[in-house]
Amino acid sequence: MSGKFLGLSAADQTSLLRLAILGLISAVAIGSRLYSVIRFESVIHEFDPWFNYRTTKYLVTHGFDKFWNWFDETAWYPLGRVVGGTLYPGIMVTSAAIYNALHLLNLPVDIRNVCVFLAPGFSALTAIATYLLGKEVKNATAGLLAAAFIGIAPGYISRSVAGSYDNEGIAIFLLVWTFYLWLRAVRLGSALNAAFAAISYFYMVSAWGGYVFIINLVPLHVFTLLAMGRYSNRLYVAYSTFYALGTLSSMQVPFVGFQPTFTSEHMAALGTFGLIQVVAAAHYIRGQLPAQQFQTVVRGAVLVLFTVGALALAVLTARGVIAPWTGRFYSLWDTGYAKVHIPIIASVSEHQPTPWPNFFFDLNLLIWLFPAGIFFSFRELTDNHVFLILYSVFAAYFAGVMVRLILTLTPIVCVMAGIAVANLLETYSRNAPSASNSNEPVSMGKRLYALLPRAAVVVNFMFFLFMFQWHCSWITSTAYSSPSVVLASRSPDGSQHIIDDFREAYYWLRKNTRPDAKILSWWDYGYQLAGMADRTTLVDNNTWNNTHIATVGRIMASNEDKAYELARHLDVDYVLVIFGAMLGYSGDDINKFLWMIRIAQGVYPDEVNEQAFFNHEGQYSIGDDASVAMRESLLHKLCYYRFSEVMGPQSFDRVRKQRLPSKVELDNFEEAYTTENWMVRIYKVKDLDNLGRSHHMAAEFAGPRESGFSPF
Structure with a gap:
């Protein structure tokens, strides 16, 4: 009997099935974010989204040049505000591009509806990017599970429901996509993938101030690999290409400007770029000199470079050439700093430390699978797994000191949970020894006994997944789908007021x-x-x-x-x-x-x-x-x-x-x-x-x- 279905080979059938599953995950990701539109109407939520919506309307109405040079005299009276140079324009430009494309196709969609449904649309792209990231670090099973998790995880839904027209609506997709391209570039040693990662990073810089997380985590990954003795030409090509193109492109965003060259939060990337050049030169010299002479040269060079670098950093920081950490970033390291010195930062609710219940509220089952995923990553410890571990540790820390940063933790929790479940399924899906491998017949009782542990694990896990899905739907419906500009209550007869x-x-x-x-x-x-x-x-x-x-x-x-x-x-x-x-x-x-x-x-x-x-x-x-x-x-x-x-x-x-x-x-x-x-x-x-x-x-x-x- 032929193993083909619809004329497709087994590999093609598998690919088609994965595509169908991804399509369903994307549909669920979008649909689960539409509660607010169904219950209320198509309306912009919260506070910051109203500024994004207003500036997007201005961009669509007046064009890019006027938007870039817009001085808003109605804000901060009597000072005013230079809008174009004081915002991240990524989300506005994205919405305007979609709006113009739809009108080019004679689809007269109102700009408000484009803004309202932008975040749910990008949530589907985030699920696809998470699948690719999971597949890159483990396999397709882990990728599909990670995509399913992030599609409904409340930690991400909180900023991507319909009407939540904020920068994070597109930034989380760009965060995951950039990391996927980076890991692919490191694995293949591909300058092309590194260039694509730099382009994605540029898009991220234009969209959200959280780009600083990327430009510190990627250098940390490189530095850790160098410290582990894992230098390779692949790593050199990937990071040199990414840093050079990414830094130059990021400086094209007016709000960022030349900050990558003189602010403390960008110095780690610059230092790692210099370090990898030194390591590459050392590997080249190693092939040209005897071992003893090479060790002498390396020791002297390391001592000189370290001394000069430390002195230069100290002098430039003292003279103000390298700007210190800004208050919002500094408060991530000293959690009590803002409350004492900058109360305006501490007064923002999303800048408060995260209460412990929030982790279970926003991640639920995933918070238990997260450590298991880290364990499996340690067990294999490839270059990609080193990155996942670093991402997990630092994202968990930052999410603990600022409730808003659960957003950056959620993607890696979903990926780690996908890895953990994939390993679990692999363990219990391995074929048991069959009778064909032995001259002795296997009784039906022994076969059933061998299947019992698998059945117990699958049934229990399906139950937990069902409860996770129920929790996510309930949280999304009750906690994250109510626009702050329109409130609702229940009348004594149960009707909505x-x-x-x-x-x-x-x-x-x-x-x-x-x-x-x-x-x-x-x-x-x-x-x-x-x-x-x-x-x-x-x-x-x-x-x-x-x-x-x-x-x-x-x-x-x-x-x-x-x-x-x-x-x-x-x-x-x-x-x-x-x-x-x-x-x-x-x-x-x-x-x-x-x-x-x-x-x-x-x-x-x-x-x-x-x-x-x-x-x-x-x-x-x-x-x-x-x-x-x-x-x-x-x-x-x-x-x-x-x-x-x-x-x-x-x-x-x-x-x-x-x-x-x-x-x-x-x-x-x-x-x-x-x-x-x-x-x-x-x-x-x-x-x-x-x-x-x-x-x-x-x-x-x-x-x-x-x-x-x-x-x-």
Whole structure:
């Protein structure tokens, strides 16, 4: 009987089956990321994606030249922002290219939908790249398993759901693809593959600041192989090609510029490039000199080069030629540095150390298979496995000190898990000794007994895989598929209730304020204000100017009169605050207030003191037992103004679980708009009194105070 099916050989059938499995994995990867679109609508999520979406629209509308030279006077008022030179343009250019290609094919897809579905599309490419990486380091079985794992792993889904239009949406694919090409270049000694790896690295540099991980891990791989005595011409060709082309191409990104030549985070790559040239020269000289003379030359050369290199590094660093580690990178090594010296970095939730439950939440079954994969890599320890081990160790460390970096850990965990499971399946799929190899017949009982361990392992493992898939689907559905701009809750009858206060407030600003109105808010909402309200903001999520952010924090922490003076000085027209006491929304400005105070205190220590905002018992209180500084602060007044009138004097703040302050009065700011659920409150900065009086005096002269605007 012929072994062919559909006229295909066994090898072709295997290839077709792998292709079909990869297609299914890609479909599942895309489909599992569409919960948010199905439940809500096609909408951009979170905060940073709104800036990416706004800049992508500008690129599509005005073209690349204007985009590259765009000065945005509506951001960081009155400073403005040079947009083209202060961003990673990779994701914008990618979306614009897809948009233009679709329109060239007469497919009039809106740019918003391109942006919304970009990350799910790239997740399919990530699964394919992970398959190729797993196949490169082990075999096709490990590759398929790794692809299946990364297709649904919550650690990657968290930044690649539909609507999550952030840099990581394409960067994780580029990370895996670059590593695959690098390992292939090392194995084959191929300058072509190394050049492709450099091109992929350039794309990564244009897309995400996490490219620094690549340009440090690859040199570390080379250095480790040299230290193990594994120098080869293949390694020399691969790294020399990759470093030269990768560095030159990365400097074409304006935001990066010449940083690869003078910043500390790039010096390891430069030093390794120099080291491998020395090692290559030593191997050449070794063939030209007697052994004893060669050892003398090598010892002298190593001593001289090490001394000169160390002195040069010390002198150049001391003179400022080589820039020190920036705060965000330095905080990876000294985890307490940012909280003490740069609170603006520590205030970002994704920069916090990772709680242990997060690893099990985002990786689940894979976290147990991860060490097994490392063990099997140690057992073989090829050049590729050395890379996997280094990647595992450093990615695990960085993921432990910064919750955001679970993203870089997830791919290697999936690959290691794929290797572990592939080895397990290989062990139990080996053919048992058959009767044909022996003159003695094998009884049916012995055959069944031989199959029992295999059946037990397969059944147990399938059960664990089912539970892993269920966990991933549940986490994706409940935790990672809710856009922060649109919230949802359940009514008593079980129906879904949409909470759309953010877009309600931004739409009100867009329709009821002057086009040149200046909006003051905490920096978290700057990108959303610019993207949805289309109004000028003082600070946003770029956080490049700590002094400007501290000034906003100072306004929020100051008493009403001082805050009014500062707001008038900055030409502020409206102040926007987020308030969650009615709904129980814990991500409001009162809960962020301590970070505002700490950042302001770092720049204005004589004006703002954190201890003044704790009551006599040392507690962070918002009620009548709060400290004077807290009760008199602008943020406290803007949040709780008239709230007790609506909720009643005996009501509680549902977030802080504290009784409401009994009386809050405002003189210099007037309530302009409060959303349906009181989540967003907007206040207008009053003009100066016509008679030159303070607003407090004018209010007393006018008689009893009246309740202001009511949203009900």
